[in-house]
Amino acid sequence: MKLRKLVGTVTMVCLMWATPLLAANEHVTINGGISAFNPCNGELVSVLGPLNINVQTNTSPETPHVSVHVRFKGIGAATNGDEYQLSFIANSTFDTVATVYDVPYHSVFVGKGSHRTSP
Numbered sequence: 001m002k003l004r005k006l007v008g009t010v011t012m013v014c015l016m017w018a019t020p021l022l023a024a025n026e027h028v029t030i031n032g033g034i035s036a037f038n039p040c041n042g043e044l045v046s047v048l049g050p051l052n053i054n055v056q057t058n059t060s061p062e063t064p065h066v067s068v069h070v071r072f073k074g075i076g077a078a079t080n081g082d083e084y085q086l087s088f089i090a091n092s093t094f095d096t097v098a099t100v101y102d103v104p105y106h107s108v109f110v111g112k113g114s115h116r117t118s119p
Contacts, residue, residue: 025056034086038078038109045109047074047086059097066094068101083112 030053035046054069072088090105 027052027054029053032072032074033076034072034074034088036109038111041078041080043078043080043082045076045078045082045084047076047084047109049074049086057097064095064097066097066101068092068094068103070103070105078111085110085112 030051031048032051033046033048035044037043038045049072052069052071054067056067058065068091070088070090072086074086074088075084076086077083086107086109088105088107090103092101092103094101
């Protein structure tokens, strides 16, 4: 649950970066990171990598249309040294131009090899 809340917060921060891009079709890449607790073993996992944000806007008066695409691929490790990769993807389309968008996302932390779990 904490991971979902954290990733939701990260999404909102990402979209705040995207807001200035709403004037046209734009792409921006920034370096970022995410940290979350692994619910299986309680270890803190931190990953770093590029965050890609694409915003495509058609502001025609009759039919405004906005597409938001966010992609983050990160690599890192837990506090116990276990290696992890993260894939985070958020996509959606909207029929109105706004300053903030609620974009559904999918994220997966993948550990390398076998990992300890809590007893």
